[in-house]
Amino acid sequence: MVRIKPSVLKKACQINPLLPLLLPECRTIEAAQQELRWIQNEVSDKKRVRQCCMLRARHYPLQYLLGSQPFGPLDVTCQPGVLIPRWETEEWTVSLAEKLPRDMAFDIMDLCTGTGCIPLLLKQMCPKCSVFAVDRSPLAYKLATRNSNTLQVPLKIIKKDILERSSEIVPRTVDLITCNPPYIPRTTFARETARSVKLFEPKLALLGNKEFYANLVDCWMSRTDAFVYEVGDLSQCYYVLNRVTGDVDLSRKWRIGFRHDSCGRPRIVYGFRASGSRLNWASILVKFGDMKH
Template sequence: MPRITPKTLLKAYRINPLLPLLLPECRTIDQAKIEYKWLSQELPLKKKNYNNIRLLKACQLRFRHYPLQYILKTQPFGNIIINCKPGVLIPRWETEEWCLKLISNVKIINDLKVLDLCTGTGCIPILLAHSLISYQKNTNFKGQLIGVDVSPIAIDLAKENSRQLASNIDGTSLSSVLQFIQGDILNQNNIINKNAHFDIITCNPPYIHNFIRAASVRCYEPKLALYGNLIFYQNLIDKWINRTDSFIYEVGDMNQVQFLYQKLKTLNSKDTWKVGFAKDSNDQVRCVYGYKSNNTRLPMNHIFEKFGQILC
């Protein structure tokens, strides 16, 4: 990454004295200006008088690579706004992208059962709930969406987010559709009812196994939600594969896709699994998905049509 020249800093200073503080994170003056606009528009206000100081403080935090989403306390995710707070991973646009792609294929199903592991802010089940409920206005959505996370902070935030959603959607009993459970899926066995069977398991597990370069992530986001390699994919094979018809897991690189693919190939099971991977708009391998090719309640072939590339 090229360094920011003093000339650029001076130029930014002449436009607005606070802009140089945003430059290390934004890199260009244009982006810094846009971010300054967001900060000045959306900064949660408390008292009228101290806004300038609050803006300065926010820019100073930004200078130290503190994430913008933690300052503004929100992040747009699809067409909803998710609350964020330190200690919980900020939803990424890549997750939003595959989530929206999934929603466009399942929005007509009114009894969908989804389990979201490592839910964090709860963004995936909440966006699913919002989209499905608002799409199926006349036929009440009767499915079940469950989010699980090990961190109590994350579960609190997810519950807060779902309460916010409930106030946006009136007349629907969201609590019967959407619930969040705190539990450690790696070590505990009885978090979810033993007999429950799901249509889709989604998961955005920690998948980084090397050094994180971006300071805003390295220094301020929870390590629990970031570092991990194959452990959660192994966990899928061990615990969840017999309890679902399909799965979507986010991945960081192709090795994780290959790992899961090899494991499923050698799995002793009566079902045959189709496994594929999907790339994001930035042309990076972003998620691995799989579905049973027969004996499923929903037409999985149709749901995962055009989702990505099937491995064979």
């Protein structure tokens, strides 16, 4: 990472002595000023503001300090040990929630739910649905429960490992599965991951590669009519696509598409049954991304 010039540090110090502490994460004076304003708005005690800035200098995530992250119209509580919701996830969840039918009751299951941000937003926007959330981490389970209670969005939260014990999870079948699985491969983790993420966010929610997508094809596709999975790179998208096109039965029944985020990076692999489902997913998910199969 490019070092911060001493001249910039000096200039920042002249504006506010706390700013140089924020520069390692924010990189520019404007961004640091913005962040300091946010901290000062949410933390009233001056001593605590200083403490927060000191922690920020050591790359501690801002969301853990302030205790929340906005996610669509919701303000989701964040705690150390549980992955902070990303803007990319917010973006596709909002876009998906806008496409889902409001007047129908159907079942949604979110796997690897973490804070519960995805199911909370979906339930908030489609109150008639029953929404299930699954996570194996006890911290995530607790936090998702807390979020569900404080935001008054009822969820059914299940503490189970989806790789090991997917067969024990009820309900057996749902209409839609969403998931933001850990998708950073071990090989790129050290090189490409930001320091604040590497040091302070749970590896359990970050490290993974194809296993969750294999698990999707093996265990979950038979139990759902549609799925939306977040991905880290194109190879994960193609893994799902190739598994589906490589299987005669799946290839006939399923349609697969990819979606990019607003930075142009591949972010979603999604799929739905071409026919025989309760909802018409082909029309619901039209223009959600680009169809590949």
